[in-house]
Amino acid sequence: MALKYAVLAALLDGEASGYDLAKRFDVSVSNVWHALPQQIYAELAALEKQGLITGQVVVQESRPNKRLFSLNERGRDALIEWVAGDSRPSAVKDEALVRCFAADLVEASRLLPGFMARREHARAKLEHYLDVQRGFLKGRTEEEYFRTARRVGPYLALKRGLIFEQENIAWIDWVLEVLEQRGAGEGGERNAHARPGRAG
Amino acid sequence: MALKYAVLAALLDGEASGYDLAKRFDVSVSNVWHALPQQIYAELAALEKQGLITGQVVVQESRPNKRLFSLNERGRDALIEWVAGDSRPSAVKDEALVRCFAADLVEASRLLPGFMARREHARAKLEHYLDVQRGFLKGRTEEEYFRTARRVGPYLALKRGLIFEQENIAWIDWVLEVLEQRGAGEGGERNAHARPGRAG
DNA sequence: ATAACCATGTAACGAGTTACATGATTCC
DNA sequence: GGAATCATGTAACTCGTTACATGGTTAT
Numbered sequence: 001m002a003l004k005y006a007v008l009a010a011l012l013d014g015e016a017s018g019y020d021l022a023k024r025f026d027v028s029v030s031n032v033w034h035a036l037p038q039q040i041y042a043e044l045a046a047l048e049k050q051g052l053i054t055g056q057v058v059v060q061e062s063r064p065n066k067r068l069f070s071l072n073e074r075g076r077d078a079l080i081e082w083v084a085g086d087s088r089p090s091a092v093k094d095e096a097l098v099r100c101f102a103a104d105l106v107e108a109s110r111l112l113p114g115f116m117a118r119r120e121h122a123r124a125k126l127e128h129y130l131d132v133q134r135g136f137l138k139g140r141t142e143e144e145y146f147r148t149a150r151r152v153g154p155y156l157a158l159k160r161g162l163i164f165e166q167e168n169i170a171w172i173d174w175v176l177e178v179l180e181q182r183g184a185g186e187g188g189e190r191n192a193h194a195r196p197g198r199a200g
Numbered sequence: 201m202a203l204k205y206a207v208l209a210a211l212l213d214g215e216a217s218g219y220d221l222a223k224r225f226d227v228s229v230s231n232v233w234h235a236l237p238q239q240i241y242a243e244l245a246a247l248e249k250q251g252l253i254t255g256q257v258v259v260q261e262s263r264p265n266k267r268l269f270s271l272n273e274r275g276r277d278a279l280i281e282w283v284a285g286d287s288r289p290s291a292v293k294d295e296a297l298v299r300c301f302a303a304d305l306v307e308a309s310r311l312l313p314g315f316m317a318r319r320e321h322a323r324a325k326l327e328h329y330l331d332v333q334r335g336f337l338k339g340r341t342e343e344e345y346f347r348t349a350r351r352v353g354p355y356l357a358l359k360r361g362l363i364f365e366q367e368n369i370a371w372i373d374w375v376l377e378v379l380e381q382r383g384a385g386e387g388g389e390r391n392a393h394a395r396p397g398r399a400g
Numbered sequence: 401a402t403a404a405c406c407a408t409g410t411a412a413c414g415a416g417t418t419a420c421a422t423g424a425t426t427c428c
Numbered sequence: 429g430g431a432a433t434c435a436t437g438t439a440a441c442t443c444g445t446t447a448c449a450t451g452g453t454t455a456t
Contacts, residue, residue, distance in 0.1 A: 002295045003415080009302040019435050032297040036417075041437060062425065064435045076305070083302050084310040087295035089321040092364050094290035095202045097232040099283045100360075102209040103353035105276070110284040121289040146378055153303035156375050160300075163367050164292050171363065175356050178346055203443080219407050236445070241409060262453060264407045 006033035007043045008071060008079045011053065012151075015070035018044050028154060031129060031161030044069055052078050100175060108179035119172045126165040132158055206233035207243045208271060208279045211253065212351075215270035218244050228354060231329060231361030244269055252278050300375060308379035319372045326365040332358055 010021055010029050021044070022037040035043075044067075047053045052075030055067045071079070096118055103111060136155045137145050146152055210221055210229050221244070222237040235243075244267075247253045252275030255267045271279070296318055303311055336355045337345050346352055 001415095002298055005302070006298045009298055012302060012305075017435075018437090019433095029301070031292070032301045034291060034293070034416095037435095038418095038437070039416075041435095045437095060434090063433090064424070066435060079302055080305050083299050083306055084314055085299075086314050086317050087299060089318065089325070090292065090294035090296070090368075091234060091325075092231070092290065092361055093234070093293065094360075095205075095287035096290070097357045097360055098202055098206045098209055099285075099287060100357040101229070101232045101353045102205070102212060102279055102283050103356065104351040105212075105280050106283055114284055114286050118287055118289065125289070125291075146382060151304040152378065152382065153301045156303065156378060157297045157300040159374075160294075160297055160367075160371050161292055163371065164364075167360075167363050167367060168290075171360050174359075178352065178356060182346060182352065201442095217407075218409090219405095234444095237407095238409075238446095239444075241407095245409095260406090263405095264452070266407060 002033060003035055003039060003043055004047065005079060005082050006035065007040065007047060008052065008075055011069065011071040011075070012079075015068045017058075017066040017068055019066065021069075027132065031132075032154075032157045047075070051075075096172075103175075103179060108176070108183040111179065112176065115172050115176055119169055122165045122168040122172070126162065126169065129158060129162045129165065133162065202233060203235055203239060203243055204247065205279060205282050206235065207240065207247060208252065208275050211269065211271040211275070212279075215268045217258075217266040217268055219266065221269075227332065231332075232354075232357045247275065251275075296372075303375075303379060308376070308383040311379065312376065315372050315376055319369055322365045322368040322372070326362065326369065329358060329362045329365065333362065 006025075006029065007021065009032075010016070010024050013024065013028065016024060018037065018041045021040050022035075025033070025035050025040065044053065044055070048055050048069070052072065053069045054072045055069045057065055058068050059065050096115070099111070099114065133155075136149075136158070140148065145155065149155070206225075206229065207221065209232075210216070210224050213224065213228065216224060218237065218241045221240050222235075225233070225235050225240065244253065244255070248255050248269065252272065253269045254272045255269045257265055257267050259265050296315070299311070299314065333355075336349075336358070340348065345355065349355070
């Protein structure tokens with residue numbers, strides 16, 4: 001259900017083709033909802049059939065023709081009605097947590113590569129969000145922005161993703177620190193599950 | 201794939217029936233990976249066929265018979281190998297973010313019920329995580345716990361969920377604050393999308 | 401007596417991912 | 429000459445959710 005409204009909401013930023021929306025989902029909407037191009041094309045077709053968006057073919061010469069979709073009155077109403085509804089509770093869904101849960105099975109050194117890669121991913125995503133944030137603020141402070149911007153929803157949503165990635169990085173740093181500390185003071189009945197790595 | 205290893209990891213806490221694991225997933229593992237009983241029963245069957253867990257029937261009189269599964273050598277090895285691998289990057293996947301993105305379409309007062317419900321959910325989950333945390337620490341400080349506990353992975357993972365819910369609450373509070381502030385100083389070209397609610 | 405607990409599944413559906421398919425055009 | 433961009437999909441598959449099915453036992 002959420003993809004449907006994510007597409008409608010993305011069209012608040014102006015009419016777009018499926019191709020445009022796929023890119024829009026990777027920048028302004030990325031943090032809010034993720035979707036692959038195939039999903040977007042399929043959803044656009046469904047939304048048009050439901051009469052919530054209106055499409056018109058744009059003939060191009062040196063480019064393949066495209067269909068531009070825009071949110072119509074019915075679509076806007078549907079979105080408005082949905083926006084005030086209840087959201088099902090979210091949860092962290094992260095393989096890394098499962099790996100962390102079982103982390104005591106191996107030496108800290110063996111976990112490092114995977115967790116560092118994860119950290120790097122989070123850092124890159126955070127950087128991207130900060131870029132988008134700068135694009136919103138355009139030099140203004142947050143307070144100034146809230147007073148002058150036409151819409152603030154996208155910014156408020158972005159902030160959640162921003163914090164999420166910051167906390168991911170902080171958590172990974174902390175986990176590695178704790179595991180390495182424990183690895184240093186080896187021996188004793190503690191760490192009962194740990195075994196030497198295959199390489200050693 | 202992750203469910204498979206979440207089940208194996210859950211069995212690190214000792215042998216269990218599908219029914220036991222379903223409950224274990226709602227407490228110690230809940231934060232790490234979520235799964236419904238049906239998924240767990242199916243996964244246990246698959247894991248047994250793969251020879252990664254060993255099941256034995258326990259005949260009971262005043263209760264239906266059950267099958268207790270335990271992690272065997274091959275299962276432990278498979279888990280160890282997986283733990284050091286790469287995790288695919290996670291992202292917040294939350295309907296509330298989509299709603300927030302489109303929040304400017306309606307008055308703040310109309311968003312309140314949905315967001316407050318979300319906030320209450322997060323608060324309850326946080327409380328639960330804090331209970332689990334107390335169960336781990338048993339009065340010890342974190343540092344003490346890290347020095348004395350046999351395993352720390354489950355605790356480290358729990359902490360991520362804990363922070364996530366704290367940040368959810370803080371974010372919702374902030375969003376409502378901003379939206380209400382803007383709602384108070386109404387008028388002007390700002391808030392161009394806002395419309396009166398149906399009731400008003 | 402009614403609800404909650406123990407115990408295990410099947411079946412249908414919906415959402416999300418991966419792989420495949422096509423083909424011109426502009427940038428390096 | 430090769431890669432990236434524009435532009436739109438289909439098909440197969442995996443994962444997750446919802447609904448359904450069964451039936452005895454203990455706690456309130």
